[in-house]
Structures are given as C-alpha cells and as structure tokens.
Amino acid sequence: MDKNQATGLILIALMLITYFTFFKPEVPQQEELVETTEEVTPNLELPDSTSVGAAPTLPDSLINVENQTKFGVFAAGAKGESQLVTLENELVKISIDTKGAEIREVILKNFNSKDENPVRLITDKTNEFVTQVTSMGKSIDLTELYYSANTSTISEGQKITFTLNLGGGKTVSHEYFLAADSYEVGYNLRLRGLNNDITKDEVLFNWNEQMITQEKDVEMSRINSTVNYYTLSDGFDEIAERSMEYEEEIINEPIKWSTIKQRFFLSAILAEKSFSKGKFSTDVDMANPEMVKNAKVSLTIPKEDVTASEGANFRFYFGPNDYHITSEFAEGFSKNLWLGYPPMLWVNKYVLIPLFDLLNNVLNNYGLIIILIVLIIKLVLSPLSYKSYLSMAKMKVLKPELDEIKEKHGDDMSKAQQEQMKLYQQVGVNPISGCLPMLLQMPILLAMFYFFPQSIELRGESFLWADDLSNYDSILSLPFEIPFYGDHVSLFVLLMTASTILITYSQQQVSTVQGPMKSLSYMMPIIFMFVLNSYPAALSFYYFVSNLVTFGQQVLIRRFVDEDKIRTILEENKKNAGSRKKSKFQQRLEDAMKAQAQKKGKK
Structure with missing residues (x-):
C-alpha cells in the first residue's frame, strides 16, 4: 500500500467517526417501548382476565345473556357453588352434589372390595346421572344447575332437599330420603310452576355407569353382570348376562324399574307410577380389568308426573343382591338373583335357601x-x-x-x-x-x-x-x-x-x-x-x-x-x-315294540 492509499483510508475513517458522533439518527420510539416493557413486565401483577393467553372475563351483563340463551327460564341456576352433602346410616353412605343435585358416590359400609376397602358402588368418575327437560325447543340438563341444600333429620331417617328458585313461583326441587337400616333411597323430582315452560311431554333420565370390579375374578363377575328391567305387561327381563358384545334393548311400553346388576351388588331405580319407555345397553372393555361392564339406562318420565303438585316419586336401591332384602323392595325385584328355571328355581327357593x-x-x-x-x-x-x-x-x-x-x-x-x-x-x-x-x-x-x-x-x-x-x-x-x-x-x-x-x-x-x-x-x-x-x-x-x-x-x-x-x-x-298282571308302562312299551316290529316287517 502506497502513501496516498494509506492517507485516503485514514480520512474516510475519520469522516465516519465524526458522522456517527455528531450526526447519528435518533433511536425510534418503538425500540424504547420494547426495552421498557421487558424491564417492567416481571414486576407487574395483572388480574387473571388480562394474563397472556387467558380468555377475557365477560361483563356480568353478557354472562347473564349467555346463561339466558343456554338455560332459558332455568338461567337462575347457572351460577353457584359445588358442595357435597351426605346421607348416611349404618349400611350406606351417599354423597350428593349441590351442582345438579346429583349422586356422586355410594359406599357400602359392610362389604369390602378386592382391595379390602369398603365397596364404592358409585363414584363421580365412573357414574353419571343426567336429567333433561325440553324448554322452548332447547334441551336443558338439570344436573348442570346449582341448588341450595337443606338437610334435616327426622324420626324415620335423614332428608336433603335441593331447591332452585327461578322466581315467579317457579321452582325445581330434588328431595332425597334415607331411612335408618336401609339400602333404599327415596327420591322426589318436582318442577313447580313450569308446566307451560316445558314444551315436550317427557323428561329424560339417563344413567351411565362403568361397573367397578369388586371381586378378584373379573371373568366370573362379567358373566354375572347386566341390566335388568321390569315392564308392567311382561314382567322381568334382561340383557344377556354372558354376552361380551354390545347389546341393546329398546322398550316402548311402561317400565316399573331398572337395575344395573353386578354379581353381588345392585344399583336400581323404581318409579312409583312407571316410566313410559326405556332404552338399555351393555358392552365390555376386555382390556380393562378394573371395569366389569359399561351399562347405559335411558328412561322416560311423563311430564305430568314431575309438574304435578306432589312431583314424581322414585326409589333408588344401592345394596347387596341378597334374596331376603330384594324380595321386599318391589314386585319381581328378587329375580335379580337368578336362581334358575323351574324345577331348579323351586329347589333353591323352597329347599336350599331356607335350609341354608x-x-x-x-x-x-x-x-x-x-x-x-x-x-x-x-x-x-x-x-x-x-x-x-x-x-x-x-x-x-x-x-x-x-x-x-x-x-x-x-x-x-x-x-x-x-x-x-x-x-x-x-x-x-x-x-x-x-x-x-x-x-x-x-x-x-x-x-x-x-x-x-x-x-x-x-x-x-x-x-x-x-x-x-x-x-x-x-x-x-x-x-x-x-x-x-x-x-x-x-x-x-x-x-x-x-x-x-x-x-x-x-x-x-x-x-x-x-x-x-x-x-x-x-x-x-x-x-x-x-x-x-x-x-x-x-x-x-x-x-x-x-x-x-x-x-x-x-x-x-x-x-x-x-x-x-x-x-x-x-x-x-x-x-x-x-x-301277575303287566304294569301299564310295560304294556305300552311292549305294544310300541310290536308296532315297530310290524312296521319293519312290512318294509
């Protein structure tokens, strides 16, 4: 590099230094905002509604509109608090949620499951009760609503009333009653003042249950578990116990009761009057040894029953499949314990059980x-x-x-x-x-x-x-x-x-x-x-x-x-x-043989 080239490079460097020192452009305001945000954000305490990624909280007015759209006349029950309330006696403990007035858990105190803990016949993870009405063309799930609970102890036992006040004299109430020393639970559903608001003449009661494996031998349990039901015209019937495939029955006639039957335990509902129709199904997940079978029960309650002043009365049974107890619950209910066809039925009923x-x-x-x-x-x-x-x-x-x-x-x-x-x-x-x-x-x-x-x-x-x-x-x-x-x-x-x-x-x-x-x-x-x-x-x-x-x-x-x-x-x-005179049997047998010989001789 010669002297002239070196001098030129030095002059260019000086010019650039002078320019960026005295004439540099201003930093854009956006750059300052970004830098400031990074410094301040860690110390900010924002409410959940404004957190990054959280859905913004709607104003109360919009929430009320949304609830009104979804639940209609039942919108007053869209908000509330979920709490468990308990019915209990020496035999059974039943937990019911203020959300939906729905039974969440049933424990049988005097029986142990395969894990040596008390039998949990129903849990919130394996069981679902859904009660649906149709109002102004919309299906309303009453178990999505919140109720206030009132617990009382009376001489016969315990009672819990779940009430939803809709205003204007309109109420929804679920009443449960458990007597002392009993596996039966009384249940009353009442829709007061809502006759004109319910636009379909039926109320649906849907019950889905995954039967929990209570016994060590799940295979024996599966071939002894099913859904049974009792119609007013034909009496007791069932879905095939031994079936390991999907099975379904649709009944378009009045039904008195239905049972989700396990080998030793029953969960059942009975109507004081009757259900107008029903649909039942069972299937099995063979890969899941913790579940015996899946059962679905869908029953239809006439609208006039639940809107009547006294409401619709039912009884649940959560307990052992014991012939001595079930025979007193309802007509034909003891058939949940299948004792065989006659004459085996007669031997069991009149000989073995009394002797035992x-x-x-x-x-x-x-x-x-x-x-x-x-x-x-x-x-x-x-x-x-x-x-x-x-x-x-x-x-x-x-x-x-x-x-x-x-x-x-x-x-x-x-x-x-x-x-x-x-x-x-x-x-x-x-x-x-x-x-x-x-x-x-x-x-x-x-x-x-x-x-x-x-x-x-x-x-x-x-x-x-x-x-x-x-x-x-x-x-x-x-x-x-x-x-x-x-x-x-x-x-x-x-x-x-x-x-x-x-x-x-x-x-x-x-x-x-x-x-x-x-x-x-x-x-x-x-x-x-x-x-x-x-x-x-x-x-x-x-x-x-x-x-x-x-x-x-x-x-x-x-x-x-x-x-x-x-x-x-x-x-x-x-x-x-x-x-000696021939017996009638010997004479008939001899005549038959002669007739056969004559027929053979003609051929």
Whole structure:
C-alpha cells in the first residue's frame, strides 16, 4: 500500500467517526417501548382476565345473556357453588352434589372390595346421572344447575332437599330420603310452576355407569353382570348376562324399574307410577380389568308426573343382591338373583335357601354348613338312592340272561328288545326304575350351579385353604393359560374329579352298561374338571363332599343287598309270572315294540 492509499483510508475513517458522533439518527420510539416493557413486565401483577393467553372475563351483563340463551327460564341456576352433602346410616353412605343435585358416590359400609376397602358402588368418575327437560325447543340438563341444600333429620331417617328458585313461583326441587337400616333411597323430582315452560311431554333420565370390579375374578363377575328391567305387561327381563358384545334393548311400553346388576351388588331405580319407555345397553372393555361392564339406562318420565303438585316419586336401591332384602323392595325385584328355571328355581327357593338360613342361624362356619347341607339332602334322598342301587343289582343278576338274548337274536334288535321286555315282565323288574331316582335328584344337583356362585353370604368367607368360598381356590398359578381350564389349579375341583371317578368305578361293579357308554361315564368327570375349575370353591367343595357321602352310602347299601337273595326272588317271580298282571308302562312299551316290529316287517 502506497502513501496516498494509506492517507485516503485514514480520512474516510475519520469522516465516519465524526458522522456517527455528531450526526447519528435518533433511536425510534418503538425500540424504547420494547426495552421498557421487558424491564417492567416481571414486576407487574395483572388480574387473571388480562394474563397472556387467558380468555377475557365477560361483563356480568353478557354472562347473564349467555346463561339466558343456554338455560332459558332455568338461567337462575347457572351460577353457584359445588358442595357435597351426605346421607348416611349404618349400611350406606351417599354423597350428593349441590351442582345438579346429583349422586356422586355410594359406599357400602359392610362389604369390602378386592382391595379390602369398603365397596364404592358409585363414584363421580365412573357414574353419571343426567336429567333433561325440553324448554322452548332447547334441551336443558338439570344436573348442570346449582341448588341450595337443606338437610334435616327426622324420626324415620335423614332428608336433603335441593331447591332452585327461578322466581315467579317457579321452582325445581330434588328431595332425597334415607331411612335408618336401609339400602333404599327415596327420591322426589318436582318442577313447580313450569308446566307451560316445558314444551315436550317427557323428561329424560339417563344413567351411565362403568361397573367397578369388586371381586378378584373379573371373568366370573362379567358373566354375572347386566341390566335388568321390569315392564308392567311382561314382567322381568334382561340383557344377556354372558354376552361380551354390545347389546341393546329398546322398550316402548311402561317400565316399573331398572337395575344395573353386578354379581353381588345392585344399583336400581323404581318409579312409583312407571316410566313410559326405556332404552338399555351393555358392552365390555376386555382390556380393562378394573371395569366389569359399561351399562347405559335411558328412561322416560311423563311430564305430568314431575309438574304435578306432589312431583314424581322414585326409589333408588344401592345394596347387596341378597334374596331376603330384594324380595321386599318391589314386585319381581328378587329375580335379580337368578336362581334358575323351574324345577331348579323351586329347589333353591323352597329347599336350599331356607335350609341354608336355618343352619346359618346356628353356625358361623360356612364349610361346616355346606357339609351339613350335603348330609341332610343325602339323608332325605336315601330311599331313592337305595331303590336305584337295588335296581342296578337286579339288572346285574339278569345280565347273563340278557347277554344270552342278545347273542341269540344277533342283529335283530327289535326281536331282542321284545325278548328282554318279556324277561323283565316275568321277573318283575322295571328297567328304568334305576334311572328315575337319579332323574329326581338332578334338579338338586343343577340347582347348586345357581345357588353357590351367587350366595353373597359366602363372599369373603374362608375355609381350609380356600380364602374366599365365592371365588375359586387356587393351589398353583400357572405361567400360561390352558384353553377351557384357566391359569390356575383348583384343589377342590381335583378332589371332586377323583371322587367322581371313584364313584363311577363303584357303580360299574353293579351296572350292566357296556361298550362306549361305559367309557363315556369316565369322561364326564374330566369334562367337569375343566368346567368347574374357575367356579366358586363352595360349589366344587359341595360336590366333593356329596361324592364322599354317596360312596359311603353305596358301601353301606351293599351290605344289605344280597345278590343271591335277589336271584332267588327273581326266580320265584318268573315261576309266578302267569298270575301277575303287566304294569301299564310295560304294556305300552311292549305294544310300541310290536308296532315297530310290524312296521319293519312290512318294509
């Protein structure tokens, strides 16, 4: 760089320094505002309505207009405070919110859930009651409104009245009443002075509930949970309990009551008059073991009922599915405890339940009660058992002659049957007399399938290694699941299976059954082992004890049944066959066989 270039650069630098020192432009005012804002903002305390990102608070006048638009004549209830008010007795605690006058929680004090805490039948997270009216073409949800609560204690129990004063003599009131020592909650809904403001002739009561899992065995709970209802024309009906799919029923006729039924507990509503119609549905989220099923109940209340001076009266039931309690709540309500079809229903209703209650008043050990039930039933049925065994012994004595007839007539089954019937008539033996006593005992055996899985008295009661007789007993948990069997091993079921095989072997010693039927009789205990592995321990224990008593009966009867004496008696009967008249059954059976043989001969 030469001298001239260096001199030029120095002069340019001096000119720039002079310019920015004496002639620089003024800083724009916007820059100063930004800088000032950054310095002041941290110390500002702005109200919520002016915070960055918060919605501005509307003036009261605009809020009133908005509420008036949304709720119409009910706008006075749009603002208020949510508080829980409690109804409580020795059995149940019920929390009701001043917002909506809605039941938020129901706790059953005397029953524990699987987590050992009191059963929470209803919670605000799993249950929703919605009461809707139509006013001037708009659907108004009464459970979105705020009410004032007045609690009073009367001689019969506790009462809470939730009131919303709309002015001009118009009020909405919800009244709840809980008596001492009761699971029933009285409920009255009254819309006073609002007849002209409600423009649709029906009020909707919608009830959505996710049934909380209360038992350890959620699968058994699911197949015993559903929605039941009772119509004035057809009586009791239900959505299929065992369904794991979405199920829906629409009923366009008067309904008296509806129940959200779990295995051991019920939540129900009953109308003093009736609901005009209803819609019910259930579905299952199989991936959520904390919920049994989802239930929805939609009931329609006639407008004239709630606008009448006395209002519409209802009753809730929140409590155990106990036959003795539910039978007093309403007509047909005890059917929530399904005891089977007749004759199993009759056996449970008139034999097992009274017998169980009688023993329960004396003993507090349910294992011993089950043993005594077995002994009493077996004692009463012992004449039938003796007759059945005696019939099998007679058939065993006749077996050589029966085999001879089969061999003689070969493939001519019709002729063989006629000869067999002739032999039976000669010796005075009825071939089905051994089956009838067994058939008469079948309703009792089957009734147990309905009785034990639903007996709330057994819930949480332990015996031997079973910690809960209403649940399966497990001595071994498997790391995998066996189809149709499960992921555990029930010892009572194994004992029942072994004892059944033992009895089958004992009966085969006096039975004439041969071929595939003989093998099939040994397969039945194995089949029941798979079926009963996840059933309550009380049921498999009952069958196990019953098998032991049956085996003892057979050993005892065998001492009094002398096959030689039977053979002598049958021979005497054969000699006197000509003087003995055929029974009506034998005559009809013989005539049927002859007719069949003649028909076959014509072909």
